[in-house]
Amino acid sequence: MYLVYFVVTIREGFDFELGWASLATMTVKRLLHTRMRLNDLERSVKFYEQALGLKVTRRHTSPRGAQLAFLATPNSDEEIELCQMPVGAAPVQVQPDLMHLAFAVDDLAAFAVQLEKKGFKLSDGPTKTSSGSIIAFIDAPEGYEVELIQKA
Numbered sequence: 001m002y003l004v005y006f007v008v009t010i011r012e013g014f015d016f017e018l019g020w021a022s023l024a025t026m027t028v029k030r031l032l033h034t035r036m037r038l039n040d041l042e043r044s045v046k047f048y049e050q051a052l053g054l055k056v057t058r059r060h061t062s063p064r065g066a067q068l069a070f071l072a073t074p075n076s077d078e079e080i081e082l083c084q085m086p087v088g089a090a091p092v093q094v095q096p097d098l099m100h101l102a103f104a105v106d107d108l109a110a111f112a113v114q115l116e117k118k119g120f121k122l123s124d125g126p127t128k129t130s131s132g133s134i135i136a137f138i139d140a141p142e143g144y145e146v147e148l149i150q151k152a
Contacts, residue, residue, distance in 0.1 A: 033079040038142040039093045041067050041084035051120045074132035108134045108150035
């Protein structure tokens with residue numbers, strides 16, 4: 001365990017003591033959500049609901065005027081926060097390979113068939129990894145990618 005004592009000099013001759021802090025016990029509790037900024041909230045909500053079966057748990061407007069929709073992820077407490085910035089904000093431009101979401105599926109081949117029936121196609125894969133898992137990707141709106149993983 002690391003203990004740190006902070007002393008801040010405000011002006012010459014005046015010290016402000018903050019006391020002891022244990023850095024070893026300062027940790028986060030759990031991941032709550034991941035935020036994704038986008039230009040068209042409804043288009044993205046429709047994709048995540050129809051392609052992946054996610055459900056909107058709540059919607060609201062942020063204090064800065066952004067429209068927010070939170071999506072529940074099956075078998076997980078974490079949510080996905082979709083955020084459409086208010087009118088007048090610069091458009092969102094997602095850089096290639098900036099980030100992606102990854103979801104486990106039981107049978108990737110069967111999942112891909114169901115995606116195609118709904119009008120969605122894999123953008124990459126299926127590919128078998130060195131661990132024996134099978135992965136594939138589907139393009140989400142706004143330039144984001146979704147990885148589908150069938151664990152070995």
